[in-house]
Amino acid sequence: MPYNLLLHKLSLTKIKKELKEIYAATIMRAFSLSLVSVFIPMYLLNLGYELNQALFYLAIFYLTMAIFAPIVSVISSKAGLKHTIAIGPGLTIVYLLLLRSIGEINLPLYPIAIVGAIGAIIYWVPMNSHFTKSSNKGRRGTETGLFTALPKVAAVTAPFIGGVMIASFGFSLLFLIAAVLLLVSVAPLFLSYEYKSHMKYKWKQIFSKKNLHWFDDFFVQGFVMVPVFVMFPIYIFTLSQNFSITGAAVSLMSLGIAICAILLGRATDKFGKKAIMRASAIILSLVFIGLIFITNPFAIYGMSFFIGVGWTGIAIPMFTFFCDNLKPGTRTEFMSFRDLSYCSGRTIALFFLILVPLLLKFKIAFAIAAIAAIYFAMARL
Secondary structure, three states, X not given: OOHHHHHHHHHHOOOOXXXXXXXXXXXXXXXHHHOOHHHHHHHHHHOOOOHHHHHHHHHHHHHHHHHHHHHHHHHHHHHOHHHHHHHHHHHHHHXXXXXXXXXXXXXXXXXHHHHHHHHHHHHHHHHHHHHHHHOOHHHHHHHHHHHHHHHHHHHOOHHHHHHHHHHHHOHHHHHHHHHHHXXXXXXXXXXXXXXXXXXXXXXXHHOOHXXXXXXXXXXXXXXXXXXXXXXXXXXXXXXXXXXXXXHHHHHHHHHHHHHHHHHXXXXXXXXXXXXXXXXXXXXXXXXXXXXXXXOOHHHHHHHHHHHHHHHHHHHHHHHHHHHHOOOOOOHHHHHHHHHHHHHHHHHHHHHHHHHOOHHHHHHHHHHHHHHHHHHHXXXXX
């Protein structure tokens, strides 16, 4: 892990106090949720649910996020970004405790997804707005890189630790530990003043022509996230039938994300966003083409790292580019539109994969990821 390089980047960046608080909060949240989130589909499979039921559960999760994104923008404009952010972890803790109880109490599955989705979206819309407000346009590539990298650095070992804990103690203890860590993750945000956008809410501001111009970029990005962060970990689990190996593979992906984010953040400021994004899109597409044909399990596990690299090389330039184009006073509306578009892509991808026969599910998922990644090699933004 290039800790010296990370410290060097931090020393070069004059980080605002608010930005330091954002980094601290997202680091703590990332570690707590990385312990458990990747294993939720496997947890449902372990309880006896079918793969399509697990995918439908996630589709409901992301559909709920898409529906609630505009509502959250209203709440955060009135209550303040930080106070709205603080609601999210509370709901997520309830969500984790409900998931933990499924095996003990006869709880309906899909309403639990709705609780978790509201907790997630009520955190990320104001958090991303807070980041765009606090970051500096001249250093935004570097700061976005750190916004992506620091949580992943902190959470590199979390999936592996989570997998070992599941194998040793089961899911219940892991859910409880994640809930406790999540509880303290918002504390750093309240070390400085609150911020309210004072937005006079209008639906047309969210669905303005300028915002709609971005819909396809965000939609495709969300679409690709499903093969990257949902289907690939499940595929590893189906090959290995081992939670520790699955956790190790996801940790390797997180390592790729962290290293790439550290290196590319500043490079985005210096060399341009489009060139980096196009090269990364080609890498990601080639990796998924390889996954269609490669059968050696250890080679597949090793490709986790390059999936992380390719994905990050798309995500950082994208995030930096639209942050640079935001106007003051429109951050909250735009972030809600972004998350609505983003989650719509994930929802459609999941519903599509539910319709695919079981034996072809992973191959088709990797094929559409390879094709969709090429979109970013040609994107004009």
